[in-house]
Amino acid sequence: MESTRVHSTVKPMEGQLIRKWKVYPGRSKFCWNGRFMCAPDYSGFFCCLALVVVTGALFFARDCEYLAREVTPAIPVIGGLLFIFILGTLCRTTLTDPGVIPRATPEEVLDIEKQMTEQNQNSSQDAANGTYVYQAPRYKEVEIKGRKLKLTFCHTCQMFRPPRASHCSRCNNCVERFDHHCPMVGNCIGKRNYRYFYLFVTSTTIMCLYVLACNVAVIVLRSLKTNVGDAFKESIASVIEGVVCIGSLTSVGGLACYHSYLVAMEMTTNEDIKGSHSSKRIKDNINPFSHGSCFKNCCFIICGPQHPSLMDRRGFTYVQETPGTNQHTNDGIQHV
Amino acid sequence: MDDLSRIPVNHCAKVFIQRDYSEGTTVHFQEKFPQELEGKIEFENFITTIRKLNDMYSEAESLNSRTYCESCFACMTAYLSYICMNTHYEIMLKKIKRYIEDQNHTVYVPRGLLLVDPVERGLRVLEVCILNEVNGR
Numbered sequence A: 001m002e003s004t005r006v007h008s009t010v011k012p013m014e015g016q017l018i019r020k021w022k023v024y025p026g027r028s029k030f031c032w033n034g035r036f037m038c039a040p041d042y043s044g045f046f047c048c049l050a051l052v053v054v055t056g057a058l059f060f061a062r063d064c065e066y067l068a069r070e071v072t073p074a075i076p077v078i079g080g081l082l083f084i085f086i087l088g089t090l091c092r093t094t095l096t097d098p099g100v101i102p103r104a105t106p107e108e109v110l111d112i113e114k115q116m117t118e119q120n121q122n123s124s125q126d127a128a129n130g131t132y133v134y135q136a137p138r139y140k141e142v143e144i145k146g147r148k149l150k151l152t153f154c155h156t157c158q159m160f161r162p163p164r165a166s167h168c169s170r171c172n173n174c175v176e177r178f179d180h181h182c183p184m185v186g187n188c189i190g191k192r193n194y195r196y197f198y199l200f201v202t203s204t205t206i207m208c209l210y211v212l213a214c215n216v217a218v219i220v221l222r223s224l225k226t227n228v229g230d231a232f233k234e235s236i237a238s239v240i241e242g243v244v245c246i247g248s249l250t251s252v253g254g255l256a257c258y259h260s261y262l263v264a265m266e267m268t269t270n271e272d273i274k275g276s277h278s279s280k281r282i283k284d285n286i287n288p289f290s291h292g293s294c295f296k297n298c299c300f301i302i303c304g305p306q307h308p309s310l311m312d313r314r315g316f317t318y319v320q321e322t323p324g325t326n327q328h329t330n331d332g333i334q335h336v
Numbered sequence B: 001m002d003d004l005s006r007i008p009v010n011h012c013a014k015v016f017i018q019r020d021y022s023e024g025t026t027v028h029f030q031e032k033f034p035q036e037l038e039g040k041i042e043f044e045n046f047i048t049t050i051r052k053l054n055d056m057y058s059e060a061e062s063l064n065s066r067t068y069c070e071s072c073f074a075c076m077t078a079y080l081s082y083i084c085m086n087t088h089y090e091i092m093l094k095k096i097k098r099y100i101e102d103q104n105h106t107v108y109v110p111r112g113l114l115l116v117d118p119v120e121r122g123l124r125v126l127e128v129c130i131l132n133e134v135n136g137r
């Protein structure tokens, strides 16, 4: 195949030149020509968004209007800022790449298989009694800060998963620092969007408490002027918001507490469930990924460097003539 | 740089430098000289390149005051600022890309080798192509 520069006038030799996201083998969904991506089950995102927007609209239209008149105009301003922050973090969580690791190129796969067969031949030549049986590679041991960890081989992505990465079966991708697959926000939660997810959960909890406090204030203020029954009748909207907020608090509030603990310990939900770093099973089983103190861990999660997406979704590649192999590589293309 | 982009690399032999996880999950490549490259490049040149790359990656991933301010500012704007702003990491990746192109031009291509920017392989491996050896498949 002749190699061509990406941005020159294109004469595709095999098929066409297309964006990489169109041939990406995972199940993730892409929108706006690959600028955004989310999980295949993204309907939860719209439910979440609708709940936030409808409750917010009710809050701003009824309670804020009343409280701004009766108490202080600062109440809708604080509420508005929180509301924008929640929408921003929710959209970020759903629409950013969670940290998908691109699949290995055919050359890399060959290299791994060569190494594995050499290892297997060395170790099990006698056991196999001369007849060589190919065994699929399973583990590779690495040592991280003095602790031994096993890297498993991902048969779908054809590579050894880096430490903390895990394969999400719903999105069919390996995700770095995999936390969990969240159908509510409609995306995997991983290295690149955990920060947004955590901030979304905590800010939603704060917003729920704020709205609840405002609802109580509205009802109390109104019942001081008339009687309690009339006050409830007048503020039906506040009652509805209150019910929604209490309902959300039971799930989001719990999540916020749990993830605050995880952030302070620099653990993922995945590791916590598996008990990878728990000292109950193995003594002196410290978490090798912790930065030392709870404060440092929080800083790294919330303010640490933002890792770039590794997928190059908007880059170009050739369509290969053999479909079904699912291996689309940028053969011959060098990005300059 | 035009000639570099025209080198066909899809059928030549390749050497892969794997990641070194001993210091955690930050990007760090193994600082050892692969056997396959013996006689093709001087030990010093190769190790210098890898060390330099590792230094640049660790600078990109460190939590210095610059990334700290950048993240806090982005958080303040509900992450809308990322739409029109390059992060420190992205700027470092561009630097690394330029460094690799420069090294290819001055050191590797004259010796019949070619480095592939790790970001094109998902930061998993550093790929070294041996240009005049055909991959024995």
Ligand SMILES: [Zn+2]
Binding pocket: A154, A155, A156, A157, A158, A166, A167, A168, A172, A173, A174
């Ligand atoms: Zn995988």
Ligand SMILES: [Zn+2]
Binding pocket: A039, A168, A169, A170, A171, A172, A180, A181, A182, A187, A188
């Ligand atoms: Zn997923």
